[in-house]
Each structure stands twice: as structure tokens, then as C-alpha cells.
Amino acid sequence: MDFFKQFAVPHPSFLIYASMVGIGLTMLAIVVGITYFKKWGYLWKEWLTTVDHKRIGIMYLLSALLMLFRGGVDAIMMRAQLALPDNTLLDSEHYNEVFTTHGVVMILFMAMPFIMFFFNFLVPLQIGARDVAFPRLNAISFWLFFMGMGLFNLSFIIGGSPDAGWTSYFPLAGNEFSTSVGTNYYMIAIQIAGLGTLMTGINFMTTILKMRAPGMSLMKMPMFTWSAFIANVIIVFAFPVLTVALAMGTMDRLFGTNFFTTANGGMDMMWANLFWVWGHPEVYILILPAFGLYSEIISTFARRNLYGYKSMVASMVLISLLSFFVWAHHFFTMGQGPVSNSIFSITTMAIAVPTGVKMFNWLFTLWKGKIVFTTPMLYSVLFIPLFTLGGVTGVMLAMSAADYQYHNTMFLVAHFHNVIIPGVVYAMLAGLTYYWPKMFGFMLNEKIGKWTVWLLSIGFVLAFIPMYITGLDGQARRMYTYSESTGFGPLNMVAFFGAGLMAVGFVLLVYNIYYSTRYASRDISNDPWDARSLEWATHTPVPEYNFAITPKVNSTQAFWDSKKNGHELFPGKLEKIHMPNNSGLPFIMGCAFFGFGFAMVFSMWPIAIISLIGLLACLAYRSFEKDHGRYISVEEIEETEAKLRGAKK
Amino acid sequence: MKVDNSLPLEYSTEENSLKILGFWIFLGAEIMLFATLFATYFTMVHRTGSGPTGAEIFEIAPVLMETILLLTSSFTIGLGIHAMRIGNKKATMVFFLITLLLGAGFLSFEVSEFIHYVHVGATLQTSGFTAILLTTLGTHGLHVTFGFFWGLFILLQIKKRGLTPETANKSFIFSLYWHFLDVVWIFIFSFIYLKGMM
Ligand code: HEM
Ligand SMILES: [Cu+2]
Numbered sequence: 001m002d003f004f005k006q007f008a009v010p011h012p013s014f015l016i017y018a019s020m021v022g023i024g025l026t027m028l029a030i031v032v033g034i035t036y037f038k039k040w041g042y043l044w045k046e047w048l049t050t051v052d053h054k055r056i057g058i059m060y061l062l063s064a065l066l067m068l069f070r071g072g073v074d075a076i077m078m079r080a081q082l083a084l085p086d087n088t089l090l091d092s093e094h095y096n097e098v099f100t101t102h103g104v105v106m107i108l109f110m111a112m113p114f115i116m117f118f119f120n121f122l123v124p125l126q127i128g129a130r131d132v133a134f135p136r137l138n139a140i141s142f143w144l145f146f147m148g149m150g151l152f153n154l155s156f157i158i159g160g161s162p163d164a165g166w167t168s169y170f171p172l173a174g175n176e177f178s179t180s181v182g183t184n185y186y187m188i189a190i191q192i193a194g195l196g197t198l199m200t201g202i203n204f205m206t207t208i209l210k211m212r213a214p215g216m217s218l219m220k221m222p223m224f225t226w227s228a229f230i231a232n233v234i235i236v237f238a239f240p241v242l243t244v245a246l247a248m249g250t251m252d253r254l255f256g257t258n259f260f261t262t263a264n265g266g267m268d269m270m271w272a273n274l275f276w277v278w279g280h281p282e283v284y285i286l287i288l289p290a291f292g293l294y295s296e297i298i299s300t301f302a303r304r305n306l307y308g309y310k311s312m313v314a315s316m317v318l319i320s321l322l323s324f325f326v327w328a329h330h331f332f333t334m335g336q337g338p339v340s341n342s343i344f345s346i347t348t349m350a351i352a353v354p355t356g357v358k359m360f361n362w363l364f365t366l367w368k369g370k371i372v373f374t375t376p377m378l379y380s381v382l383f384i385p386l387f388t389l390g391g392v393t394g395v396m397l398a399m400s401a402a403d404y405q406y407h408n409t410m411f412l413v414a415h416f417h418n419v420i421i422p423g424v425v426y427a428m429l430a431g432l433t434y435y436w437p438k439m440f441g442f443m444l445n446e447k448i449g450k451w452t453v454w455l456l457s458i459g460f461v462l463a464f465i466p467m468y469i470t471g472l473d474g475q476a477r478r479m480y481t482y483s484e485s486t487g488f489g490p491l492n493m494v495a496f497f498g499a500g501l502m503a504v505g506f507v508l509l510v511y512n513i514y515y516s517t518r519y520a521s522r523d524i525s526n527d528p529w530d531a532r533s534l535e536w537a538t539h540t541p542v543p544e545y546n547f548a549i550t551p552k553v554n555s556t557q558a559f560w561d562s563k564k565n566g567h568e569l570f571p572g573k574l575e576k577i578h579m580p581n582n583s584g585l586p587f588i589m590g591c592a593f594f595g596f597g598f599a600m601v602f603s604m605w606p607i608a609i610i611s612l613i614g615l616l617a618c619l620a621y622r623s624f625e626k627d628h629g630r631y632i633s634v635e636e637i638e639e640t641e642a643k644l645r646g647a648k649k
Numbered sequence: 650m651k652v653d654n655s656l657p658l659e660y661s662t663e664e665n666s667l668k669i670l671g672f673w674i675f676l677g678a679e680i681m682l683f684a685t686l687f688a689t690y691f692t693m694v695h696r697t698g699s700g701p702t703g704a705e706i707f708e709i710a711p712v713l714m715e716t717i718l719l720l721t722s723s724f725t726i727g728l729g730i731h732a733m734r735i736g737n738k739k740a741t742m743v744f745f746l747i748t749l750l751l752g753a754g755f756l757s758f759e760v761s762e763f764i765h766y767v768h769v770g771a772t773l774q775t776s777g778f779t780a781i782l783l784t785t786l787g788t789h790g791l792h793v794t795f796g797f798f799w800g801l802f803i804l805l806q807i808k809k810r811g812l813t814p815e816t817a818n819k820s821f822i823f824s825l826y827w828h829f830l831d832v833v834w835i836f837i838f839s840f841i842y843l844k845g846m847m
Binding site: 133134198201202203205206209210211236237238239240241243244245247248251255256257258259261263264265266267270274277616620623624626 | 666667668670671674675677678679681682685686689692693696697698699700773774775776777778780781784798799802803805806815819
């Protein structure tokens, strides 16, 4: 019996039991459904073993949307708890777990896979490549991410969720104060997903450096590809730091080492430093691809070339460098000297300069453009003022002396949601709407789409602007309740209402997907938005080999040139195409990692060792395996092409 | 697969040159990993709590042996790659084998060094300093262990399949990895051991 006790949730409540039942039933429904429709074979052959970057991208997308809802439910729970003074909907322990999982899920298991989706789906198409440099590694990356995500979510129903915040500061995250296995989950699940991300970084850097279509010099790459490239460089340099920090944190918790304790030479600030040396660049890993997407969308719908291409690139390079030199702004108030505070204050503010350059470039692109207000454009246009507000409050936070006032208050929470929601989430939703036809061959409904944008935006303003005010008045972050006399009540009620509107917005998004799947016209061209870059030059939906003939590029918008100035995009004739074979190995390795991680969380060493051996066996097998892929013959290509052309009249 | 014979075997296909570039980037990530460990080491080196300091537990003789073994193995893997370039399968295999044996020698010294640390009361749990010391050394040691098996598998493949673009590519990448571990060791030797003993 003792063995099973460790799997029990430490502070069960009705809400947790209800969700457990919900999750259980959903899982059951999925398994029964797949069996009933006899889809296991299809699932295995077409998805679980796939190495096609487009499908891997779509799997990232599904994970991201799923996690958006999981994190969103957490958000609503928090706002509901804070809506009234002295509320008792959640108790303090449950509240701790909710804000922790909300933060981790949103950043690492929602926003990250969302950008991974864009990397995977778009980058090869934008550079005119057949696939990424290492297709199989790409599948491994996905499965590691997926298993990390699964493991993290499991914490909710087995053993207890982490409760030390998404920053997991020690000694709070040490065994002494975080007594459940929750923080073990945190350390290990993020470690697994993080390894996958690191491999993605290596893969996409190589892809972009080596696999561009003929004629596409670096300075002719589409802006999204540039942003993806820089984000991946940041990944390669930042993620190893996280790997080390998490490994040390794991050892402190499982093996009783003294890295981050406050006794025996341990150093709790070491964690804070390592965490933010990774954590700050991490937010730029998220925001730069979002900037890339906005650049694509704004230039498409302003019907103009992007203004200031070179300065766009230069500013991203500068941001990526600076992002590594600002981390200590996260602990201005934790006892470092005034010199250090001033330096980090200045480097932080310096980031506003290249960001401002980008803002002006977008504005100048719009300036003389003939703007078409589609849904993606609406997101992009609203992004500009909203994000600017977040940027301004960021500069306020960067003033180290003033930070003593706002530190760890709702002001900070308002600030980072103010940059991350209009900055990242809007970009993802805009990009999703924009690229939806390329993925699935039909458009999302514009009218519902615009309703979604407005609901989200009004909800956003109502949910987060009040937090600036209560934050300045002293409402602390991560505080599960407050008394009536503070006067925070009414504004928090407004925020709750705003969060509710946002929730309606997200539900509307789902409804839109459902509605458009059923009713939208399938008779759309390959280029429904009249866009400018290469991904729109191939068929919709994209055939597995992407381009029948490798495109030849002459400018930053070769496709536009081919439409307007008669540039020949596909010179040459068909040749057989080399493609990689599917493989079950990445998925199996993912499962082994999952087993290993789960066993580690509960210190079940024999199982951990067995999983580890399984994992190494997979690597050994891979080393000996001979797999040279296969060829698609010219006849097959012609057939596919004819069929795809036929579909569009 | 197109083989371009004007290039060395390990670069001769497009896939091969992709892999080599990818591996260089991976080494960039590895540099960050070890840099983080070193940075942590330097900040925690004097945080010995109630445990011993470096000067009290380091012993020069085994460390020198480890250094000699690993440096020599870096040299022999270089010879192995040279032999591979001139197409001498047998010599390639012999140098690979010597490299792996030297690596194994390094590991056996390192294991006994670790046993010694535990013996004198410097375990992972003793203090912040011992934790980061053993973690840094251990990470490097695990890399060498992993490399040992990896190299062994490549050796077996060369034996079975000969020097093909594929095996040559793997061997070359492996040699990069092995040299890299050597460079890391030089840092460990100078900044952890020598500095610690002074
Ligand atoms: C969609 C509407 C959202 C609402 C209503 C919301 C609400 C909240 C609230 C109330 C908190 C603070 C709780 C506290 O400190 O007591 C919080 C924390 C946080 N949120 Fe959100 N959030 C939303 C979306 C997002 C998104 C999209 C992201 C990231 C991509 C995100 C990332 C975070 C992080 C990192 C924290 C800090 C967690 C911690 O303190 O450890 N949130 N959110
Ligand atoms: Cu920061």
C-alpha cells in the first residue's frame, strides 16, 4: 500500500477530482473512437512514424492548441479566485499549483510548440527546400517535446503538481518547502522537452544555412525565415544553460546535493541566475518568430514590400545579442549592488531601441500601403499599440530603483502578459488564420475570425489594464487572496470579466474551425491571399515533396516577382525526388524517455535504469541501421501534380 | 545518392556535409553546456561548507595519467582520420582501437579517482563545492563513456562495411567529438586541478 501512496495527489479537492474524471473519460473516448473507426494503423503509419516536416508541424499545432486550453482553464481559475476578496474557491496550496502550471504550460507547452509549428511548417517551404536537414531528428524533437508535455500534465493527477512558480526559485523549490513530487515533475518534464527543443535548434540552423533554394542569399530570405534562424541560434546557446540548471535542481531534489540549498555551501541565487540566463533569451525565442510572422502578414496585406528589410534583420541580431545580457533585471531587489543594477538596467532599456526600429518599419510599411483588413491583418494592426504599451511598462520595470515599488506585484504580471499576449499569442493566431488554407485547403471564416479578434482584444484590455493599477497599489503577485479593506476587489472583478471575454474568444476560435471545416469552400486557389513569398507558390494542400521543381529565387519576394514581373520561378524539368523513410524509432525513443522521466519523478530506480537501457539500445540500433530513404519517380510526381492542378479547376 | 568524388569521402554527399555542419552546431551547444558548468564551478569553488577543499583532495599522479591518456588518444584519433583519408582501412581500424583503449584507460583512472573522493569524504552530498566538482568531472566522464561506445560501434561498422561515404562521415564526426572532449579536459586540468592545487 505504501508504494501506491506516493501517487496520490497531496491536496485533493473537488475540482481536481472532477478534472481527473474528465481527463479519464476523454482518454477513454479517444481510444474507443480510434478503435471503432479502425484508425490505429492510419495513426501509426501516417502520423506517429512520420518524418514529414509539415505533419510534424501539425502535431505541434494540435499540442499547442490543447495546451492553450489547459493553461486557459488555469487562468480562469486564478481570475475567478481573485475576483472577490477573501474568496475560498481555491485554497492557497491549490492556487500555488495553478499559477505554476499555468506559467509553465503557457510558456513551454503552448507558446513554444506554437512557434515550433511555424518553424516546421513554414521554414522549408519559405526557403524552397524539400524537408529539414535532419528529418528523423526532427521527429525525435517532436516526440521529446510531446512526452515532456505529457509528463508535466500527468503531475496533475498522479503525485501532485509543482507549486514553486514557473521560475521555481530555490530554496522554495527544494525538498524542504516543496514536499510533493511536483517539482520533480517540473525539473524532469522540462528537461525532456528542452532536449527536443535544442535538437530543433540545431536542425533548423543547419536547414536554413544549407538548404536554401538557388539564388536565395541570406539577405534574400523571407523575414519569417530570418526570425526563425535567429530564434534557433538563441535556442542553441540558451538551452544548454537550462539543461544544466535543471540537472542540478533534479540532483538537489533526488540525491540531496547542495547546489541551491542555503546550507553546506549551496547557493540559492545560483538557480536564479542560471534560470534567467536561459529564461530571458527564451522570451526572445518566442517573440522574434512572432515579429517575423507580423512582417509577413503586414507586407502581404499592406500590399507593399516590407519597409527597411536590412534594419529589420540588424535589429533582430542586436536583440538576440542583448537578450543574453539582461538577465539580472529579474532580481534587482534581491541584494545585488547598485553597479550591477545600473548595468542591467541600461542593457534592458537598450533592447527597446531595436524593438522600436521594428515598430517604425511596420508603421512605414503600412503608411503608404493599400491596407486590406483581413483577420490576420486585424491581429497585426492591434498588436502595434497594445505591444507598445507593454514595451513602455517594460522600460518602467527596467528602472532598477523604481522596481522596488513594482517588484513581484500585479504590475509585473500585467506587463508580461501585455507583451506576450499581443506579441506572441496574437501572432500565433494571426499566423494560424493566415496559413490555415495552406495546411488544410480551406479558409477560416472571416466574420467569426474578426469577432474573435475583437472579443480577445476587449477582453485583454479589461483583464490586464486593471492589474497595472492594483499592482501599483500593492497587490502582490502569487497571492491567493486579499482582504476587502485593500480595495482591490472591484478592479479584480473587472479583470475576471475580461478573462471571461477572452475565454469566449478562444471558444469562438474553436467554433470557427468547426464551422469552416464543415461549410467553407474547398475551391480556393494556391494563393488565396495574393501573398508574396515562396510557400504560396506550391499547391494547396502541399504535396509531400513540397515543390515538384526546386524554385529559383531572385529577390526577397520571388513569388511576387513571378506573378507581377514575369520572373521564372520553376525553371528546369522534373527529376526524381529523394525522400526520407518513415520510422517508428523516434516515437519509441520518446516513450522510453517518458518511462525514464516518470520513474525518476518517483525515484523508482529499476524502472529508470531499464528505460535508460532501452533508450541507449535505440541509439545503438540507429547507429547500425542502413536507411538511404527512397525516391519518388518522375511519373509519380506528374500524377500528383496533375491531380492537384485538377483539384483547382 | 550523389557522391562527389572531388571532395574527401566524409564530405562527399550532400547529406554528409549537412551532418558535419549540424555537428559543429551541436558542439556550439556543448560549449555552452560546459561553460555553464565551469561558471558554476568558479562561483562555488570556495563554498565548501563543512567539507574539504580542492587542495585537500586532489592528487596529481592520477590526474596526470588521465591527461596523458586522453591527450594521446586525441592524437591517435587524428592519425586514424588521416589513415581514413588515404583509404587505409586497416590502419584506420587500428588507430580507432588504440583511441578507444586509451579512452577506457582514462575512464578507469577516473573511476578510481572518484572512489578516492568518496573515501576521503568528498561525495556529491558533502558540499556545494564537491557537488559541482563531481558534476563537472562526471559530465565529462559520461561524455567519454558515451563516446567509447559510439566509437566502438563505428569501428564495427568500418570492419563490416569498409570505408564508405557513410562510415567515413561517422568517423570524422566522431573524431570532432573526441577532440572536443580533449579540449574540455585541458580546461578541467588547468582550471580545476592545477588552480585547485596551487
Ligand atoms: C489568456 C489569458 C490569461 C490570463 C487571464 C492569465 C492570467 C494570469 C494570472 C492572473 C497570473 C498571475 C497569478 C498570480 O501571480 O497570482 C498569471 C501568471 C502567469 N501567466 Fe498568465 N494569463 C493568461 C495568459 C497567459 C499566456 C498566454 C502566457 C504565456 C504565453 C502566460 C504566462 C504566465 C506566466 C509565466 C505567469 C507567471 C506564473 C508564476 O507566477 O509562476 N499567461 N496569468
Ligand atoms: Cu528578463
